[in-house]
Amino acid sequence: MDGREPRIGSLYCWRYPDDMESLEIDTSMNSCQACAVRNRAICADLDDEEIGLLNAIGRRKHLRAGEQLLWEGDEAIIVANVVEGVLKLSTQTADGKEQILGMVYPSDFLGRPFGETTPYGVEALSDAQVCVFRRTDFDRFAREHPRLEHKLLERTLAELDRTRRWMVLLGRMNAEQKLATYLVETAERLLPATCEEAEPGDKRTITLPLSRQQMADVLGLTIETVSRHISKLKNEGLIDLPGRRELTINSLKALAERGG
Amino acid sequence: MDGREPRIGSLYCWRYPDDMESLEIDTSMNSCQACAVRNRAICADLDDEEIGLLNAIGRRKHLRAGEQLLWEGDEAIIVANVVEGVLKLSTQTADGKEQILGMVYPSDFLGRPFGETTPYGVEALSDAQVCVFRRTDFDRFAREHPRLEHKLLERTLAELDRTRRWMVLLGRMNAEQKLATYLVETAERLLPATCEEAEPGDKRTITLPLSRQQMADVLGLTIETVSRHISKLKNEGLIDLPGRRELTINSLKALAERGG
DNA sequence: CGGGACTTTGATCCTTATCAACTTATGTGG
């Protein structure tokens, strides 16, 4: 793996010169060349000509926090790349409970290519920017550009690995282990955004992308159980809570141990 | 979708002439042309020349029930296509509990292409036949044959969908719902093997590929809870148990309703 | 400053895990 490869869930920090450059002009332009995730998303391996073609079929869309991009069960008309922000993929059970199926971060891909229906709802958790394609356009482009399809395959395989690891959390962990594991993983995934202010040792302060209820929905718990165990971890000194959405992990290592 | 496409988890029945033919010569030959899953596995779209090349890098391997093919955490040296039998993908938690991550059936693909390590253990649950490739050979072949890579992508996307649906089961269902859902899904996935003897209405008799303990490991439950709820469903007349590994679903529809 | 959403905490109930005993199949060798 060459240090620039996007290893999801790793501690890799994104502040590379090429990213810097593109970030600087990101807000002023709207083309792939100027895209903040140009070198990390599935388009990374495309040459300039291909990027031009892709650019022609995609368009930027800004989402407000809470805004829904896709609805579960709808015909799959749209796929997208995340450029900025955090979104959740989720589904409802027959009795109205929600289960969050995954979170997507910048450079992640979203939607169901080569499929009839969208198997989950997608909602922005923060203000976000996505690069949207009509699925049919995207499918055609992908089939004609194996390098893109290869990237998509690698990403899908990685996502499948991650999802399977999550199954262990849902199937075999108790509430405390779930929460500890979630917090550690979130800290790692959010690291890129905050890694300039590298904190000493393995202490980490993060802004939680999820409310308590949403954490419960990711972890297969209730809001009360989440809240209780957060309090418990705080009382035991493993974490601190500077604010409701701010959380300091005093020792990643110690917290990870709680995750089993 | 053209009626020959492998829709995993659907009620589609495989008894098409081309499958019949290949089945007949399957035991006598060992080449892709004679492969029982030739038209359903990821190799389906390859032409004769490509199949020849693929044939050269793969080889058949017979597995006994209980035999392990891959070990979790090992370097990813092997990938494979399932030709016959049922295998499980599983992982151990730190405290020794097992979580089954998925089951693979004939024509399914298995292993981690383009990856460093195998993220799960693979064990044959029944006697099985697989078509094995050295991962590096397979990776190279895939990159050179976009049609294969495309098939693999579609399969991986479908598997991801299925895995995400399983997350709902693990995260949000109670024991009875889990069990009912599992039995219905198993009946549907096993249908191809038994569909000649189409049973009346939505009654189905299946041979369970998993022991009670293994069912517990798939569902995130304990063996006792599985056993109790099987007994409960039996007492309520929803299922019958002609033998330990035989199970009759008296009404798929009624059982599916229990799954919520 | 006040209203509404989100969060925390408490009390209780229910489901499932755990521990233990017993039953039923499977198979092996005398």
Add this chain to the structure above:
DNA sequence: CCACATAAGTTGATAAGGATCAAAGTCCCG
């Protein structure tokens, strides 16, 4: 072919963890 050993499955009693119901507390934003 039967007795016995072993593995797999069932059933019961009890305990623990998390859900549920209820109420109070906190933060945010107009």
